[in-house]
Amino acid sequence: MQLRWFNPWAKALAALCLVGTPAIADVLPDDRADVLYHNYDGGGITIQGPSVLVRKKVGDSLSFSASYYEDLISSASIDVKLSASPYHETRKQEGFSVDYLHGKTIYTAGYIHSREPDYSSNTAYYSISQSMFGDLTTVTFGFRRGWDDVFRDVKVNGVIQNDPTFQRQADHRGYTLSVSQILTRNAILDLNFEAITDQGYLQSPYRKIRYFDPTVPGKQFTLADQIYPGTRTSTAASADLKYYLPFRAAVTGLYRFYNDTWGITGHTVELDYTQPYRHFIFDGSIRYYRQNNANFYSDLFPRADYSNFEARDRELAAFHSISLGFGAAYEFHVPYARWINKSSLNFHFNHLMIDYSDFRNALLAGDGVYTAGTEPLYKLNANIYQVFVSIWF
């Protein structure tokens, strides 16, 4: 049987984060097209693929957008090595949305479908943005609903297929409230609040916990299935302040607070700087994040069936991370294409460093030096590249 690694709840959540906050509510998004290639390399995982977005206005009141995204995943991560075997798979996602402008209000509705061999996700969303107080303030309410089907792959006679005895569902709902406020002629503030509820099968059918077992020579641990709660509710609030500097540059500061019913509290702080120079726009960023672990998380449980809920997903562990980013955009003119107003070639690079506080490198247990619970803490370093072309028409 081939076991795969994935993260079902994060899948649904990322798909749920769809409702954006337009800075100005009474203006439809620009007509543009973006073609992006992304590459993630770190922790034994390589993910790459294309992403495409096209937006087009029809008349003065309607704007349509369509998107396509693809992940080509090759994984031999620490989780896969511990309890499964390396795998390759492809995930594809299509999205469609429409914006309708009426007075100072924009109504947005959209739909996204994502599929891969052992996971299928559907999400519908809508939002209402209202501009007020002389267009200094924009308030946005959003709601979304997601339906996921979770499968488990098994290898039968050398062929990987869905386990016919395993199919689970998960249901997600998200509520957003955003306020975009122009403070001065140089400063704008975004405030965001979001509540998300999940219900159903919220765990990975592949990942395992481990518990202390002195009868196992060397390693002294045994693997067992994870048991997640069937519900989760989270709230997050963020403040994002952007300031225009006198010499045509911008600095942005962000703070986000997060809390959920699984006991995770997270803090995110980010600082960005943007500097145009002739036909270029340069970006630099530093992002710090930290969280404590979930109530039912443990790197090594004392014994089998220790508690009602048990998890060892890294995403639920305590850790802090730092991400350094750099970006450059070059604006150029496309000859013989008058319908293109503007175009740019972009390159973004991020280096992500994660230091776990209670997730150990269990692969080292039993090597003669370490036993269960004494292994060094795990660290993850990843490089993330993006290259994309944007045109406005």
Place this chain on the structure above:
Amino acid sequence: MSIRSELNLRASRFGDARKSCTKCMGIKIIMGLLILGTLAGCSPIQPWVKPYEREHFADPIMSFNRDPVSGTYIDHVYESREGSRGATGGVGGGCGCN
């Protein structure tokens, strides 16, 4: 009662009345401000940043989501690896298989 004593008493009463009157004035000022504030709430708020003073917000570098595809992707990368989610303010999408 001597004339001096009577004058002192009147002065004392006048002082009390003056203190009391000062309190009244304070209350009246507060009430006045409240009424003015209430009346001001009935009139439209005047934008303190005039439309012609907002040229900086038309500059792409002041957009919170200048590159929506890139922003969606990097949010996706973080959400796939962290317990936190939501309130990113930007357009997201995708799933966290990474």
